[in-house]
Amino acid sequence: MTTTNEAMRNKTAPEGPAPQDAKSVVELKGTGKSYGNIRALHGVDLKVSPGRVSCVLGDNGAGKSTLIKIISGLHQHTEGEFLVDGRPVRFSTPREALDAGIATVYQDLATVPLMPVWRNFFLGSEMTKGSWPLRRLDIEQMKKTADHELREMGIVLDNLEQPIGTLSGGQRQCVAIARAVYFGARVLILDEPTAALGVKQSGVVLKYVAAARDRGLGVIFITHNPHHAYMVGDHFSVLRLGTMELRASRDKVSLEELTNHMAGGAELASLKHELAQVRGVNVEELPEEDLTAPKTSTGDAAD
Structure with missing residues (x-):
């Protein structure tokens, strides 16, 4: 067995x-x-x-x-x-x-617990659209990209709007790994x-x-x-x-x-x-x- x-x-x-x-x-x-x-x-x-x-x-x-x-x-x-x-x-x-x-995923994961999963995925490297001074966050594209990249790693989340702090420790680690992979690690x-x-x-x-x-x-x-x-x-x-x-x-x-x-x-x-x-x-x-x-x-x- x-x-x-x-x-x-x-x-x-x-x-x-x-x-x-x-x-x-x-x-x-x-x-x-x-x-x-x-x-x-x-x-x-x-x-x-x-x-x-x-x-x-x-x-x-x-x-x-x-x-x-x-x-x-x-x-x-x-x-x-x-x-x-x-x-x-x-x-x-x-x-x-x-x-x-070279990307590092530390124990504290450098995430903001109350922010949504997709926002944490792009934290500090947000996608934008439009030209200055009307440039704004491209929220839909960030959600789509985050969902696609997480699925590529085999991570399926029903709701990317949920605060990342509500995920389990293992899930947060996996999101951090997928984020590092996406940003070219x-x-x-x-x-x-x-x-x-x-x-x-x-x-x-x-x-x-x-x-x-x-x-x-x-x-x-x-x-x-x-x-x-x-x-x-x-x-x-x-x-x-x-x-x-x-x-x-x-x-x-x-x-x-x-x-x-x-x-x-x-x-x-x-x-x-x-x-x-x-x-x-x-x-x-x-x-x-x-x-x-x-x-x-x-x-x-x-x-």
């Missing part, structure tokens, strides 16, 4: 290896960021190619937010290289990142899109992450949930304390290994002798140290 997780994975997981000759849109080489004497990120390597989901996992304080800020143009890197289409870049503002086709950064969602709504969001990948976008899926990442990911990177502990393609790492890295298996293994002194802790069930040693893929194929 197929479990819910297995069914979702069958629906969203890549059906085969991604093309190895796909050129990366975004590439980080030894990239890092320091704030004065504090090094928040160091030596990060990451490739994002069209039609692939690159999952970046890490606990709180691992450096995920700093990584997002560098790629989205909020902060500039202080070491290494940041390449877009093979050319070094140093974005000064998020607008420059958007112009390069080539790389989509998703900041913990399933963090505050239940199982069913998380499944809905993962389905649309897969839909964005199938439309040819390169997706950077930031999460602390290895199960969600493994359902849709092509490549996995685990950050720990600002450095990359693991880089592996889907065929090189199992869900169990990914979960073990996220759970801090290496640290627990190194503390075996101390944990053995704690009553109630069975150290025999802890992983061996050599099984959790950092693994770094070599070659472009893994990225």
Whole structure:
């Protein structure tokens, strides 16, 4: 009998290896960021190619937010290289990142809860008609376009006039993804899109992450949930304390290994002798140290 997780994975997981000759849109080489004497990120390597989901996992304080800020143009890197289409870049503002086709969907989604769905879809980039000084919003065209684009992503809403705040968390995430796709995103950064969602709504969001990948976008899926990442990911990177502990393609790492890295298996293994002194802790069930040693893929194929 197929479990819910297995069914979702069958629906969203890549059906085969991604093309190895796909050129990366975004590439980080030894990239890092320091704030004065504090090094928040160091030596990060990451490739994002069209039609692939690159999952970046890490606990709180691992450096995920700093990584997002560098790629989205909020902060500039202080070491290494940041390449877009093979050319070094140093974005000064998020607008420059958007112009390069890099869109970020944050946890708060940057929506106005009391505004209609169609208005949120075009928020800040409204369509107009007529000439100045009689130019006005082209409301009908915006409604038609929003409905068409949402349906293209498989999102059917009965009423685009309803406030976006009345939608479920999963539906709002999906509207934000469809909006980014419509406005020309080539790389989509998703900041913990399933963090505050239940199982069913998380499944809905993962389905649309897969839909964005199938439309040819390169997706950077930031999460602390290895199960969600493994359902849709092509490549996995685990950050720990600002450095990359693991880089592996889907065929090189199992869900169990990914979960073990996220759970801090290496640290627990190194503390075996101390944990053995704690009553109630069975150290025999802890992983061996050599099984959790950092693994770094070599070659472009893994990225």
